[in-house]
Amino acid sequence: MALIELSGIERVFQLGDTEVHALSGLDLTIEAGEYVAVMGPSGSGKSTLLNLLGLLDRPNTGTYRLEGRDVTTLSPDEQARVRSERIGFVFQSFHLVPRLTAAENIALPMTLAGIAAAERNKRVTQALQDFGLEHRADHRPDQLSGGQRQRVAIARATIMQPALILADEPTGNLDRQTGEEVMHLLEALNGKGVTLVVVTHDQVLGARSRRQLAMEDGRLKVDSARPPG
Amino acid sequence: MRFADTLRFARDAATGYPMRTTLSVLAMSIGVAAVVVLTALGDGARRYVVGQFSSIGTNLVIVLPGRSGTGGFNPANAITTTPRDLSVDDAASLQRVPAVKRVAPLAVGTSEISFGGRLREVMVAGSTSDFIPIRNFELAQGQGLPEEDWNRGSSVAVIGSKIREEMFGSEPAVGQLIRVGDRRLRVVGVLKSVGQGLGMNTDELVIVPVSLAQAMFNSNTLFRILVEAKSREAIPDAKEQVMNLIKQRHRGEEDVTVITQDAVLATFDKLLGALTLGVAGIAAISLAVAGILVMNVMLVAVTQRTGEIGLLKALGATARTIRLAFLAEAAMLSAVGALVGYLLGQLGAFALRQAFPVFPAYPPDWAVIAGLGTALGTGLLFGVMPARRAARLDPVQALMKH
Numbered sequence: 001m002a003l004i005e006l007s008g009i010e011r012v013f014q015l016g017d018t019e020v021h022a023l024s025g026l027d028l029t030i031e032a033g034e035y036v037a038v039m040g041p042s043g044s045g046k047s048t049l050l051n052l053l054g055l056l057d058r059p060n061t062g063t064y065r066l067e068g069r070d071v072t073t074l075s076p077d078e079q080a081r082v083r084s085e086r087i088g089f090v091f092q093s094f095h096l097v098p099r100l101t102a103a104e105n106i107a108l109p110m111t112l113a114g115i116a117a118a119e120r121n122k123r124v125t126q127a128l129q130d131f132g133l134e135h136r137a138d139h140r141p142d143q144l145s146g147g148q149r150q151r152v153a154i155a156r157a158t159i160m161q162p163a164l165i166l167a168d169e170p171t172g173n174l175d176r177q178t179g180e181e182v183m184h185l186l187e188a189l190n191g192k193g194v195t196l197v198v199v200t201h202d203q204v205l206g207a208r209s210r211r212q213l214a215m216e217d218g219r220l221k222v223d224s225a226r227p228p229g
Numbered sequence: 230m231r232f233a234d235t236l237r238f239a240r241d242a243a244t245g246y247p248m249r250t251t252l253s254v255l256a257m258s259i260g261v262a263a264v265v266v267l268t269a270l271g272d273g274a275r276r277y278v279v280g281q282f283s284s285i286g287t288n289l290v291i292v293l294p295g296r297s298g299t300g301g302f303n304p305a306n307a308i309t310t311t312p313r314d315l316s317v318d319d320a321a322s323l324q325r326v327p328a329v330k331r332v333a334p335l336a337v338g339t340s341e342i343s344f345g346g347r348l349r350e351v352m353v354a355g356s357t358s359d360f361i362p363i364r365n366f367e368l369a370q371g372q373g374l375p376e377e378d379w380n381r382g383s384s385v386a387v388i389g390s391k392i393r394e395e396m397f398g399s400e401p402a403v404g405q406l407i408r409v410g411d412r413r414l415r416v417v418g419v420l421k422s423v424g425q426g427l428g429m430n431t432d433e434l435v436i437v438p439v440s441l442a443q444a445m446f447n448s449n450t451l452f453r454i455l456v457e458a459k460s461r462e463a464i465p466d467a468k469e470q471v472m473n474l475i476k477q478r479h480r481g482e483e484d485v486t487v488i489t490q491d492a493v494l495a496t497f498d499k500l501l502g503a504l505t506l507g508v509a510g511i512a513a514i515s516l517a518v519a520g521i522l523v524m525n526v527m528l529v530a531v532t533q534r535t536g537e538i539g540l541l542k543a544l545g546a547t548a549r550t551i552r553l554a555f556l557a558e559a560a561m562l563s564a565v566g567a568l569v570g571y572l573l574g575q576l577g578a579f580a581l582r583q584a585f586p587v588f589p590a591y592p593p594d595w596a597v598i599a600g601l602g603t604a605l606g607t608g609l610l611f612g613v614m615p616a617r618r619a620a621r622l623d624p625v626q627a628l629m630k631h
Contacts, residue, residue, distance in 0.1 A: 084545020
């Protein structure tokens with residue numbers, strides 16, 4: 001069973017009186033444990049695809065099966081639960097809550113899921129260790145470097161042990177070397193069996209993945225797993 | 230999200246933006262403080278007036294000669310139309326009425342007082358030893374009228390403080406012989422200065438035994454009979470029993486009027502109670518305004534934290550979780566505001582009491598409870614809309630605003 005099955009996905013936005021087809025006729029299957037890069041120029045629909053995969057957005061038509069379950073018809077609360085338990089997000093601008101410490105930011109998904117404080121502390125301590133943030137636990141985001149912030153964000157994305165990690169330009173706000181470190185972290189997670197989908201317009205970054213998807217005008221132009229012809 | 234976590238999250242969110250939190254807490258606290266201080270003022274006025282009336286004498290029932298009400302046809306009315314006067318014996322008989330504690334007859338007239346060549350006009354009150362305690366007067370020096378047969382009348386007098394000052398200056402007054410009208414009287418006591426009360430300036434009063442006063446003014450009648458009921462609850466009984474007894478003594482003719490201080494007091498009590506309520510209502514408007522401010526602040530918070538709301542949704546927060554978090558924050562702002570306001574209000578009331586010691590400016594319990602309740606209620610009520618707005622945000626749109 002594939003982790004992700006998209007079939008006949010259409011996503012149309014209404015901009016004034018023109019319809020913009022952000023995604024059209026999209027069929028895509030991603031197996032569990034894959035490492036996929038989604039590339040393409042801005043406006044090609046790659047962010048819309050990521051939002052869709054993350055259940056932040058709904059397609060106008062088509063079905064999205066996550067782990068064999070049709071998630072497009074779920075209620076918002078059920079979708080929230082799927083996001084909480086199965087999906088981790090890593091954003092370009094980190095999206096840390098400024099008033100919370102690194103440890104609290106990492107614990108946030110567990111707090112929202114209603115996990116007891118003792119269990120939270122245990123897992124956060126482990127995560128801080130795993131991501132080399134032991135001495136940064138009580139620092140607020142503005143006291144952390146870019147790389148540290150993204151490491152906090154990745155720790156947060158993995159704390160619920162999701163099946164799928166969606167990363168939107170994870171190195172976009174980082175210098176080259178820090179970006180490299182962050183990618184290593186994500187790839188290490190993928191090595192442990194987590195499915196990794198990275199959106200990027202950096203060709204070099206995209207080339208690191210085992211499978212590349214190239215988007216253009218809302219259509220899947222190239223899928224390296226299915227060479228044209 | 231667990232309840233404790235929701236509260237902590239809301240608290241951190243509130244303290245994360247100190248300026249707007251301070252402002253909304255301030256608005257709420259001013260509202261609550263206004264309720265507390267204004268009702269303290271209103272209720273203080275009520276208590277002050279009630280207290281002033283009580284100082285005339287507690288549980289007082291007053292018997293006046295003559296009838297003020299219009300009764301039905303009474304055969305006695307046909308025979309005699311002139312009201313029978315009140316006599317000392319009438320007063321004495323009232324001492325046996327069960328609901329009555331003490332009785333003091335009162336005969337009043339004006340006369341001249343002279344001592345050591347100084348002469349002045351004074352009001353003379355003829356009464357008995359119980360007069361001073363019934364009227365709640367206090368003695369500055371000496372003692373009151375002696376306990377004696379009401380018909381005997383020793384040649385003694387108790388004088389008001391102003392009389393003492395004017396007649397004796399710095400000399401001791403007690404024990405001196407003064408002349409009142411054609412009598413020589415020994416001063417046995419001096420009243421403490423209290424000022425005006427019930428149309429009689431006690432500072433310029435000379436109190437003598439009732440029979441002496443009647444002899445002085447050559448009359449057998451009384452101006453009033455002051456009756457003190459056994460308790461506040463006994464006032465209606467006392468009034469009825471006094472009326473019945475006097476009627477009996479006056480051959481079935483209802484020719485006296487019995488008034489109670491309680492009736493007057495109740496009117497004032499009601500009037501000023503309504504005033505307090507009105508003032509509380511005005512103050513409640515400021516609470517509503519504070520509630521709207523909290524709503525405004527929370528709406529700003531939702532706008533300011535749109536990105537964060539998007540993030541929370543991405544991390545798996547349900548609409549309910551977000552609603553509760555924002556509602557908890559609004560409730561917290563109101564609760565802290567209410568608490569601070571309550572303390573400020575109590576402080577204000579305390580300051581009022583310090584500045585005007587005679588004025589019992591204590592906020593009534595109902596106002597405090599209503600004030601705090603309204604503050605929390607409006608805070609929550611006006612918190613609902615922003616919280617719902619936050620919960621309804623589209624996560625994709627919200628995430629882009631970071």
